Amino acid sequence: MTSEKWLKIIGIGEDGLGGLSPAARSLIDHAEILVGGDRHLAMLPEFPEDRRSRIVWASPIESTIQQIINLRGKSVCILASGDPLWFGIGTTLLKRIPIEEIAIIPSPSTFSLICARLGWSLNEVETLSLCGRPSSLLQSYIYPNAKLLILSSGKETPQIVANMLCDRHFSNSKITVLEHLNGTKERIISNVANQFQNFPEFADLNAIAVECIPNLEAKILSRMVGLPDDAFCHDGQLTKREVRAITLSTLAPNAGELLWDVGAGCGSIGIEWMRSHPRCQAIAIEKSRTHFIAENAIALGTPNLKIIEGKAPEVLQGLPTPDAIFIGGGATVPDLFETCWENLRSQGRLVANVVTLEGEQKLFQWQQEYGGTFTQISISRAEAISSFLGWKPMRPVTQWLVIKP
Structure with missing residues (x-):
């Protein structure tokens, strides 16, 4: 079966050729073209009669990947570290070349x-x-x-x-x-x-x-949704902890899904969406607070959060198709919902939060046309009243959830 596959990817360890199986050695020996880093290619013996081409990875590697794709039909063997499919080159190549054309023999991973x-x-x-x-x-x-x-x-x-x-x-x-x-x-x-x-x-x-062993003063940040408000740098434009937790449970992130966080404020929804799973992705769209978003993304372990500075809906054109959309600000902006709805994939979720009567009117109009469900979120926090404690209500939030057919 492997003889029908023009591209071979062989995982190799620090023990070199001696650690490879006979099958892996045979694939290397019969390849017309060898590809790898300097360290990997140096593990192969040099023979005067060996006139095979050797390609060293360029930086960035995209040019080398394209060079490999252009060699389709020839027998190409790539040497990679350990398991090529665990943070390795195999994962990258499989995005461009079908597995039917590739034979992979891994070594023990690091x-x-x-x-x-x-x-x-x-x-x-x-x-x-x-x-x-x-x-x-x-x-x-x-x-x-x-x-x-x-x-x-x-x-x-x-x-x-x-x-x-x-x-x-x-x-x-x-x-x-x-x-x-x-x-x-x-x-x-x-x-x-x-x-x-x-x-x-x-x-x-x-x-x-x-x-990981914490000191007594360590600040523990759960990977469950609903980080404390003080985990974020912000100027007050923050979806508060309790509302944020409810909102993210309504958005219901799954591994590998993409969120548009429209009117992102300090980025809390998009950041917590990405923290829910390492493969979750998010795009934060915000016109004026992108410095807060960037700072929070780095501090909370989501540096790959994509930040778009500009005003929706104009800046939404051409973005990757989302699995879910959160409208946290700008619900009354003309054409915002229509643009989001048009771009949302089938069975995708759209959640909008508003705190004004005008926003509620707009959500009600959308709900009449597109369906969906309403929830009103009312939260009170205990605060000091002289020497006593009393409940201070937060501004109620009206939330609309709709799933695109």
Whole structure:
């Protein structure tokens, strides 16, 4: 079956060709063109009679990917680290080339090797990659007793991770840096986060394991919806915690779905949508508070939140099709709902919150034409009245939910 597939992707570890199966070795030996990083290609023996083309990944890799696609019909073999489908090049290539044309033979992933060294169960850990990705992604993974496995972007990454843990008051966390796993230069170094500045330079090729241990003063931010209001920087334009939790449960995010947060304010809805699952995506559309959105996205571990500065509905044209839309501001703006409804996918959810009578009138008009359900959200918080406590009601919120046929 594999002989019918022109593109082969072989996972290879630090132990080189010796760690590969005979089948993997045969695919490499019979390939016309070899592709990989300098480190991977250096693992192959050089023979004078071997005149096969060798392609080294360019930076950025898009030009090399296109070069590989142009070689369709030839026998191409890509050498990749460990498991090519776990934060690897295989995942990227499968977005452009069907699996029917690809044969993949993985080696043990870096994550599997770390668990084998530390005695951790792979199904009980969180895995993420900081290789070519913002380090602030780590923020949403830090919680008490979490076990994190992190693919590093280089020798500076362990100190970046340690600093982030200390900033979050998780300075007692144990960090283990594993260099050149499964190779002759393998080295494992462990210490607590606040002692990592005392270590000599790490190798560029490293991975990191973290046991998250909070200090007494640590601020714990749940990944469930409804973060405290003070978790966000804002100027008052914030969907309050209780309303936010209800709104997100109504929006009902699922893994891999895209949200449009229209009139995003400080970005709280889009950020919590993305925190609900690592594959959730969101676009925040806001005309004047984008600096708050950017700051909150980085601080709360969603740096990939896309921010569109401008006024809806004009800036909505050409955006990717959303699975859900939240209208948190501007319900009375002409053509806003119509533009959102036109772009929403079939069976997508649209939720709108308003606090004014004019907004309620607009929602009622839409509901008469498109259906959907109304909910009124009334919240009171206890506040001091002299030496006593009393209830202070928040402004009621009218919420409309409609699902597109």
